[in-house]
Amino acid sequence: MNLPESDSEDELPPGWEERVTVDGSVYYANHLTKNTQWTHPRTGKKKKVSGELPFGWQRCADKNTGKVIYVDHENRRTTYTDPRLAFAVEEKEHVNDYRQRFDASSTALQVLHGRDLNGKVALITGANAGIGFETTRSLARHGCNVIMACRNLAFAEEAINQIKEDKPIAGENCIAIFLDLTSLSSVIQFANTVKSKYDRIDMLILNAGVFGLPFSKTQDGFETTFQVNHLSHFYLTILLRPLLVSGSRVVIVSSESHRFADLTAENLTSLTLSPELPSKYWDMMAYNNSKLCNVLFARRLAKNLQAYGISVFSLHPGNMVSSKLARNWWLYKLLFAIVRPFTKSLQQAASTTVFCATAEELTGVTGVYFNNCFRCQESDAAGDDVLANLLWSTSVEMIQSVLGNNAPGLEFEKT
Structure with a gap:
């Protein structure tokens, strides 16, 4: 299987931001051109995340700004970044293609x-x-x-x-x-x-x-x-x-x-x-x-x-x-x-x-x-x-x- 040479390929170019829809589709916003796209600007690949928020998280609206915020009830913190982005995975061309994320030391x-x-x-x-x-x-x-x-x-x-x-x-x-x-x-x-x-x-x-x-x-x-x-x-x-x-x-x-x-x-x-x-x-x-x-x-x-x-x-x-x-x-x-x-x-x-x-x-x-x-x-x-x-x-x-x-x-x- 073909694997990326390093995780650095996932790094976004300057001016780009990674976002996610409610259903788990990842998209990319270019703040310089004000455009969005579904494919990663470096790898050209699409990503998906689980449709569910991580354990203990809640999606709601900020009462003051109306913006969507994410509340981590386990650790009592709030962020504007969708936590699912941390677990995004590339959509695979072939079912058996996947990157090794864990090894013998992982728990x-x-x-x-x-x-x-x-x-x-x-x-x-x-x-x-x-x-x-x-x-x-x-x-x-x-x-x-x-x-x-x-x-x-x-x-x-x-x-x-x-x-x-x-x-x-x-x-x-x-x-x-x-x-x-x-x-x-x-x-x-x-x-x-x-x-x-x-x-x-x-x-x-x-x-x-x-x-x-x-x-x-x-x-x-x-x-x-x-x-x-x-x-x-x-x-x-x-x-x-x-x-x-x-x-x-x-x-x-x-x-x-x-x-x-x-x-x-x-x-x-x-x-x-x-x-x-x-x-x-x-x-x-x-x-x-x-x-x-x-x-x-x-x-x-x-x-x-x-x-x-x-x-x-x-x-x-x-x-x-x-x-x-x-x-x-x-x-x-x-x-x-x-x-x-x-x-x-x-x-x-x-x-x-x-x-x-x-x-x-x-x-x-x-x-x-x-x-x-x-x-x-x-x-x-x-x-x-x-x-x-x-x-x-x-x-x-x-x-x-x-x-x-x-x-x-x-x-x-x-x-």
Whole structure:
């Protein structure tokens, strides 16, 4: 893609002023010639901003002059400059053209700066701790209603109380609902509860995951890491599909570990359906394979939903981020503790998730893998459509093996 050489190209020549219409179209006024135009005088490109004012801002008229003013109620200041101009983005010639605005050091709150998410609904799995909690807190602070899908409701309520202490109104935007990803029946019950309370989901964020587990099987008879990290999320997405509307986004938290997976079309069935302990089971490889499944699922799902205006993204949040992910073995705890000073903070780790869920420049983009808030090339295996299709059909078969051929939501998911 073609990117500007530097941000200096956006600087206006002397005598020019940037303004914005109520509907978000940016135009340029030349005070020397008294003319206006829609294109930037240097780049020749048009810009747009969100039609909504940033969170906490109000547009009104000055009682004395009658001029339009903008009031920032959060910081108690007033200006004549439309604050939306700070978030203007160029109209793209191609849907996948966009400039990198954030990087590895960016935080979720920086990504959301100025955004008003009032009225939006996000559903986040594993929302009470780690990256999921920071994602929840950041979205809720900007007005988003967050459904926290958690196995431990006591911990979830503690998380909500922590958000309330930080910003009371943000905590009021959060609700916790029980979800156990080791149980397909729990996934069904959770989905039914959500569908009874909400008529749409704007952001479905599949964040929960386990790491470093010794070999174990869920109550459904599947290897635990595979079911928690992939299969239950796969089924949850299928069940919640009726709540996804045009403009909704599905964000799947994967990992760069997907590059080291050994999953192939030849061994997929044996690795996922094996009922007993494999002779060479390694918890790290089980995790790598589950993360590859995340990217493959995102790839196939994006193709399925593209015609409906629903975007799907997968992402890497950061390397060895200090969260509860490493809680299952003392050695992993030690390793994560040692590298903690050199890795991302939880706020930084949540930035790419939040970017994929909310960034306006990603409107119309789908099926892309992100790292550090920017597009990243996934592994060759992750781009294998044959493997992605096989994973999809195998996942359906696995669910039907437990719930029967008439399992809810799978009527149109045979292939």
